[in-house]
Amino acid sequence: MPTALITGATAGIGAAFARRLAADGFDLVLLARDGDRLAGTARDLHDRYKVSTEIVVADLSTEEGLRTAEERLRTGVDLLINNAGFGNKGTFLNVPVSDELTMLKVHCEAVLRLTHAVLPGMLERGRGAVVNVSSVSAFATRGTYGASKAWVVSFSQGVASDIAGRSGGRVRVMALCPGFVHTEFHERAGMDTSGIPGFMWLEQDKVVDAGLRDLRRGVQVSVPGAQYKAIVGLTRFVPRGLAGRMSSRTGRKYD
Ligand SMILES: NC(=O)c1ccc[n+]([C@@H]2O[C@H](COP(=O)([O-])OP(=O)(O)OC[C@H]3O[C@@H](n4cnc5c(N)ncnc54)[C@H](OP(=O)(O)O)[C@@H]3O)[C@@H](O)[C@H]2O)c1
Numbered sequence: 001m002p003t004a005l006i007t008g009a010t011a012g013i014g015a016a017f018a019r020r021l022a023a024d025g026f027d028l029v030l031l032a033r034d035g036d037r038l039a040g041t042a043r044d045l046h047d048r049y050k051v052s053t054e055i056v057v058a059d060l061s062t063e064e065g066l067r068t069a070e071e072r073l074r075t076g077v078d079l080l081i082n083n084a085g086f087g088n089k090g091t092f093l094n095v096p097v098s099d100e101l102t103m104l105k106v107h108c109e110a111v112l113r114l115t116h117a118v119l120p121g122m123l124e125r126g127r128g129a130v131v132n133v134s135s136v137s138a139f140a141t142r143g144t145y146g147a148s149k150a151w152v153v154s155f156s157q158g159v160a161s162d163i164a165g166r167s168g169g170r171v172r173v174m175a176l177c178p179g180f181v182h183t184e185f186h187e188r189a190g191m192d193t194s195g196i197p198g199f200m201w202l203e204q205d206k207v208v209d210a211g212l213r214d215l216r217r218g219v220q221v222s223v224p225g226a227q228y229k230a231i232v233g234l235t236r237f238v239p240r241g242l243a244g245r246m247s248s249r250t251g252r253k254y255d
Pocket residue numbers: 007008009010011012013014031032033034037058059060061083084085086106133134135136177178179180181182183184185186188
Protein backbone atom coordinates (compact mmCIF):
# COMPACT_ATOMS: atom_id res chain seq x y z
CA MET A 1 0.00 0.00 0.00
CA PRO A 2 1.34 3.49 -0.78
CA THR A 3 1.53 5.88 2.19
CA ALA A 4 0.49 9.56 2.23
CA LEU A 5 1.43 12.06 4.93
CA ILE A 6 -0.97 15.00 5.15
CA THR A 7 -0.28 18.05 7.31
CA GLY A 8 -3.36 19.81 8.66
CA ALA A 9 -5.33 16.60 8.13
CA THR A 10 -8.11 17.19 10.66
CA ALA A 11 -10.09 19.96 8.97
CA GLY A 12 -10.96 21.53 5.64
CA ILE A 13 -8.82 20.73 2.60
CA GLY A 14 -6.44 18.43 4.52
CA ALA A 15 -9.34 16.33 5.84
CA ALA A 16 -10.76 16.16 2.30
CA PHE A 17 -7.37 14.89 1.05
CA ALA A 18 -7.36 12.30 3.84
CA ARG A 19 -10.83 10.99 2.93
CA ARG A 20 -10.06 10.86 -0.78
CA LEU A 21 -6.65 9.20 -0.40
CA ALA A 22 -8.06 6.63 2.04
CA ALA A 23 -10.79 5.85 -0.49
CA ASP A 24 -8.03 5.42 -3.10
CA GLY A 25 -6.29 2.86 -0.82
CA PHE A 26 -3.47 4.95 0.66
CA ASP A 27 -2.28 4.23 4.18
CA LEU A 28 -2.32 7.54 6.02
CA VAL A 29 -0.05 9.52 8.31
CA LEU A 30 -2.13 12.40 9.67
CA LEU A 31 -0.42 15.43 11.18
CA ALA A 32 -1.86 18.38 13.15
CA ARG A 33 -1.60 19.92 16.65
CA ASP A 34 -4.84 18.68 18.25
CA GLY A 35 -4.08 15.09 19.28
CA ASP A 36 -7.64 14.13 20.31
CA ARG A 37 -9.06 15.35 17.02
CA LEU A 38 -6.31 13.57 15.08
CA ALA A 39 -7.04 10.30 16.91
CA GLY A 40 -10.77 10.64 16.14
CA THR A 41 -10.09 11.36 12.45
CA ALA A 42 -7.67 8.42 12.23
CA ARG A 43 -10.19 6.05 13.84
CA ASP A 44 -13.02 7.16 11.53
CA LEU A 45 -10.91 6.78 8.38
CA HIS A 46 -9.60 3.37 9.46
CA ASP A 47 -13.11 2.10 10.21
CA ARG A 48 -14.56 3.48 7.00
CA TYR A 49 -11.85 2.63 4.47
CA LYS A 50 -9.91 -0.20 6.21
CA VAL A 51 -6.58 1.55 5.66
CA SER A 52 -3.81 1.88 8.22
CA THR A 53 -3.81 5.28 9.94
CA GLU A 54 -1.00 6.74 12.02
CA ILE A 55 -1.02 10.10 13.77
CA VAL A 56 1.75 12.63 14.31
CA VAL A 57 0.96 15.35 16.84
CA ALA A 58 3.17 18.26 15.83
CA ASP A 59 3.06 22.04 15.72
CA LEU A 60 4.80 23.04 12.48
CA SER A 61 5.52 26.51 13.84
CA THR A 62 7.98 25.00 16.34
CA GLU A 63 11.43 23.48 15.90
CA GLU A 64 10.34 20.35 17.77
CA GLY A 65 7.28 19.90 15.53
CA LEU A 66 9.33 20.38 12.37
CA ARG A 67 11.94 17.83 13.50
CA THR A 68 9.24 15.27 14.37
CA ALA A 69 7.70 15.67 10.91
CA GLU A 70 11.07 15.49 9.15
CA GLU A 71 12.02 12.30 11.00
CA ARG A 72 8.77 10.58 10.06
CA LEU A 73 9.17 11.59 6.41
CA ARG A 74 12.72 10.21 6.22
CA THR A 75 11.41 6.73 7.07
CA GLY A 76 9.55 6.73 3.74
CA VAL A 77 6.32 8.21 2.40
CA ASP A 78 4.99 8.03 -1.18
CA LEU A 79 2.90 11.22 -1.18
CA LEU A 80 3.37 14.32 0.96
CA ILE A 81 0.57 16.89 1.13
CA ASN A 82 1.96 20.09 2.69
CA ASN A 83 -1.41 21.59 3.55
CA ALA A 84 -1.34 23.02 7.11
CA GLY A 85 -1.93 26.76 7.11
CA PHE A 86 -3.91 29.63 8.54
CA GLY A 87 -4.81 33.28 8.07
CA ASN A 88 -4.02 36.08 10.49
CA LYS A 89 -6.79 38.39 11.65
CA GLY A 90 -6.16 41.81 10.13
CA THR A 91 -4.02 43.59 7.59
CA PHE A 92 -0.25 43.95 7.92
CA LEU A 93 0.16 46.64 10.61
CA ASN A 94 -2.76 45.28 12.68
CA VAL A 95 -1.18 41.86 13.16
CA PRO A 96 1.58 41.26 15.73
CA VAL A 97 4.83 40.69 13.87
CA SER A 98 5.30 37.43 15.80
CA ASP A 99 2.08 36.06 14.19
CA GLU A 100 3.36 37.03 10.73
CA LEU A 101 6.62 35.20 11.43
CA THR A 102 4.68 32.15 12.64
CA MET A 103 2.85 32.20 9.30
CA LEU A 104 6.17 32.20 7.41
CA LYS A 105 7.33 29.28 9.55
CA VAL A 106 4.23 27.16 8.78
CA HIS A 107 3.67 28.23 5.15
CA CYS A 108 7.32 28.47 4.03
CA GLU A 109 9.86 26.89 6.40
CA ALA A 110 7.72 23.79 7.05
CA VAL A 111 7.01 23.33 3.33
CA LEU A 112 10.72 23.70 2.52
CA ARG A 113 11.97 21.38 5.28
CA LEU A 114 9.35 18.67 4.81
CA THR A 115 9.92 18.66 1.03
CA HIS A 116 13.68 18.47 1.66
CA ALA A 117 13.21 15.56 4.06
CA VAL A 118 10.97 13.46 1.82
CA LEU A 119 12.40 13.91 -1.70
CA PRO A 120 15.68 11.95 -1.38
CA GLY A 121 13.79 8.75 -0.51
CA MET A 122 11.33 9.31 -3.34
CA LEU A 123 14.16 9.85 -5.84
CA GLU A 124 15.92 6.72 -4.58
CA ARG A 125 12.75 4.66 -5.03
CA GLY A 126 12.04 6.38 -8.37
CA ARG A 127 8.47 7.38 -7.48
CA GLY A 128 6.51 9.78 -5.30
CA ALA A 129 4.95 13.22 -5.18
CA VAL A 130 4.72 16.37 -3.08
CA VAL A 131 1.67 18.64 -3.23
CA ASN A 132 2.21 22.05 -1.64
CA VAL A 133 -1.09 23.78 -0.90
CA SER A 134 -0.76 27.42 -1.93
CA SER A 135 -3.63 29.75 -2.88
CA VAL A 136 -4.81 31.93 -5.78
CA SER A 137 -3.71 34.83 -3.57
CA ALA A 138 -0.21 33.85 -4.73
CA PHE A 139 -1.00 35.61 -8.01
CA ALA A 140 -2.08 38.97 -6.56
CA THR A 141 -0.63 40.80 -3.57
CA ARG A 142 -2.47 39.98 -0.35
CA GLY A 143 -0.30 40.83 2.62
CA THR A 144 2.02 38.32 4.24
CA TYR A 145 -0.46 35.54 3.45
CA GLY A 146 -0.31 36.14 -0.31
CA ALA A 147 3.45 36.63 -0.19
CA SER A 148 3.94 33.32 1.63
CA LYS A 149 1.72 31.53 -0.88
CA ALA A 150 3.59 33.14 -3.82
CA TRP A 151 6.75 31.70 -2.27
CA VAL A 152 5.11 28.25 -2.22
CA VAL A 153 4.35 28.46 -5.97
CA SER A 154 7.84 29.67 -6.89
CA PHE A 155 9.51 27.13 -4.59
CA SER A 156 7.44 24.22 -5.92
CA GLN A 157 8.15 25.12 -9.55
CA GLY A 158 11.84 25.51 -8.80
CA VAL A 159 12.13 22.15 -7.06
CA ALA A 160 10.05 20.42 -9.75
CA SER A 161 12.47 21.70 -12.38
CA ASP A 162 15.52 20.76 -10.28
CA ILE A 163 14.45 17.12 -9.95
CA ALA A 164 12.90 16.68 -13.41
CA GLY A 165 16.10 15.31 -14.94
CA ARG A 166 16.73 12.93 -12.05
CA SER A 167 13.37 11.21 -11.88
CA GLY A 168 12.23 11.00 -15.49
CA GLY A 169 8.95 12.59 -14.36
CA ARG A 170 8.19 9.82 -11.85
CA VAL A 171 8.75 12.10 -8.82
CA ARG A 172 6.55 15.17 -8.98
CA VAL A 173 6.19 18.44 -7.06
CA MET A 174 3.08 20.53 -7.58
CA ALA A 175 1.64 23.71 -6.07
CA LEU A 176 -2.14 23.57 -5.57
CA CYS A 177 -3.77 27.03 -5.64
CA PRO A 178 -7.40 27.06 -4.52
CA GLY A 179 -9.63 30.11 -4.32
CA PHE A 180 -12.17 30.46 -1.48
CA VAL A 181 -13.11 27.09 0.02
CA HIS A 182 -15.61 26.54 2.86
CA THR A 183 -13.44 25.21 5.70
CA GLU A 184 -12.60 26.36 9.24
CA PHE A 185 -9.98 28.75 7.83
CA HIS A 186 -12.02 31.98 7.77
CA GLU A 187 -13.71 31.42 11.12
CA ARG A 188 -10.36 30.68 12.79
CA ALA A 189 -8.97 33.92 11.30
CA GLY A 190 -12.04 35.91 12.39
CA MET A 191 -12.86 36.81 8.78
CA ASP A 192 -16.36 37.89 7.79
CA THR A 193 -17.00 36.11 4.49
CA SER A 194 -20.56 37.38 3.95
CA GLY A 195 -19.46 39.71 1.11
CA ILE A 196 -17.88 36.93 -0.97
CA PRO A 197 -20.21 36.01 -3.85
CA GLY A 198 -21.40 32.42 -4.09
CA PHE A 199 -19.70 31.71 -7.43
CA MET A 200 -16.30 32.29 -5.80
CA TRP A 201 -16.67 29.39 -3.36
CA LEU A 202 -15.20 26.00 -4.21
CA GLU A 203 -16.06 22.64 -2.63
CA GLN A 204 -13.28 20.87 -0.72
CA ASP A 205 -13.75 17.54 -2.50
CA LYS A 206 -13.66 19.17 -5.94
CA VAL A 207 -10.45 21.03 -5.06
CA VAL A 208 -8.84 17.73 -4.04
CA ASP A 209 -10.17 15.96 -7.12
CA ALA A 210 -8.84 18.67 -9.47
CA GLY A 211 -5.50 18.74 -7.66
CA LEU A 212 -4.94 14.99 -7.86
CA ARG A 213 -6.00 14.96 -11.52
CA ASP A 214 -3.49 17.72 -12.32
CA LEU A 215 -0.80 15.86 -10.36
CA ARG A 216 -1.35 12.74 -12.49
CA ARG A 217 -1.06 14.90 -15.62
CA GLY A 218 2.25 16.38 -14.49
CA VAL A 219 0.93 19.93 -14.00
CA GLN A 220 3.27 22.06 -11.84
CA VAL A 221 0.77 24.74 -10.74
CA SER A 222 -2.83 23.59 -10.32
CA VAL A 223 -5.65 26.16 -10.14
CA PRO A 224 -8.99 24.39 -9.51
CA GLY A 225 -12.21 25.86 -10.93
CA ALA A 226 -12.94 27.60 -14.25
CA GLN A 227 -13.66 30.92 -12.49
CA TYR A 228 -10.23 30.94 -10.84
CA LYS A 229 -8.40 29.81 -13.99
CA ALA A 230 -9.97 32.88 -15.65
CA ILE A 231 -9.09 35.22 -12.74
CA VAL A 232 -5.48 34.00 -12.61
CA GLY A 233 -5.25 34.38 -16.42
CA LEU A 234 -6.56 37.96 -16.16
CA THR A 235 -3.99 38.94 -13.51
CA ARG A 236 -1.41 38.82 -16.33
CA PHE A 237 -3.17 41.72 -18.08
CA VAL A 238 -4.40 43.86 -15.13
CA PRO A 239 -1.83 46.34 -13.74
CA ARG A 240 -0.25 44.81 -10.62
CA GLY A 241 -1.17 47.78 -8.39
CA LEU A 242 -4.86 47.53 -9.33
CA ALA A 243 -4.91 43.74 -8.89
CA GLY A 244 -3.25 44.20 -5.51
CA ARG A 245 -5.83 46.74 -4.31
CA MET A 246 -8.73 44.51 -5.42
CA SER A 247 -7.19 41.40 -3.88
CA SER A 248 -6.34 43.16 -0.64
CA ARG A 249 -10.02 44.05 -0.10
CA THR A 250 -11.78 40.87 -1.28
CA GLY A 251 -12.96 38.76 1.66
CA ARG A 252 -10.82 40.65 4.16
CA LYS A 253 -13.47 42.03 6.49
CA TYR A 254 -12.67 41.04 10.05
CA ASP A 255 -15.28 40.45 12.80
N1 LIG B 1 -10.10 27.82 2.88
C1 LIG B 1 -9.70 28.58 1.88
O1 LIG B 1 -10.46 29.42 1.34
C2 LIG B 1 -8.30 28.42 1.32
C3 LIG B 1 -8.03 28.98 0.07
C4 LIG B 1 -6.76 28.85 -0.48
C5 LIG B 1 -5.80 28.15 0.21
N2 LIG B 1 -6.06 27.62 1.43
C6 LIG B 1 -4.98 26.90 2.11
O2 LIG B 1 -5.39 25.57 2.34
C7 LIG B 1 -4.69 25.03 3.46
C8 LIG B 1 -5.68 24.37 4.40
O3 LIG B 1 -6.58 25.36 4.88
P1 LIG B 1 -8.08 25.05 5.28
O4 LIG B 1 -8.90 26.08 4.64
O5 LIG B 1 -8.40 23.62 5.09
O6 LIG B 1 -7.98 25.43 6.85
P2 LIG B 1 -8.63 24.77 8.16
O7 LIG B 1 -9.98 24.18 7.87
O8 LIG B 1 -8.55 25.84 9.20
O9 LIG B 1 -7.64 23.57 8.52
C9 LIG B 1 -6.30 23.85 8.89
C10 LIG B 1 -5.59 22.56 9.30
O10 LIG B 1 -4.22 22.88 9.55
C11 LIG B 1 -3.85 22.45 10.87
N3 LIG B 1 -2.84 23.38 11.37
C12 LIG B 1 -2.95 24.73 11.50
N4 LIG B 1 -1.82 25.25 12.03
C13 LIG B 1 -0.96 24.21 12.23
C14 LIG B 1 0.35 24.10 12.77
N5 LIG B 1 1.00 25.16 13.26
N6 LIG B 1 0.93 22.87 12.81
C15 LIG B 1 0.27 21.79 12.35
N7 LIG B 1 -0.98 21.83 11.85
C16 LIG B 1 -1.59 23.02 11.80
C17 LIG B 1 -5.17 22.44 11.66
O11 LIG B 1 -5.18 21.53 12.74
P3 LIG B 1 -4.73 21.93 14.27
O12 LIG B 1 -5.41 23.24 14.58
O13 LIG B 1 -5.17 20.78 15.11
O14 LIG B 1 -3.25 22.02 14.20
C18 LIG B 1 -6.14 21.94 10.57
O15 LIG B 1 -6.07 20.53 10.47
C19 LIG B 1 -3.93 26.21 4.08
O16 LIG B 1 -2.57 26.15 3.69
C20 LIG B 1 -4.62 27.44 3.49
O17 LIG B 1 -3.75 28.54 3.43
C21 LIG B 1 -7.30 27.73 2.00
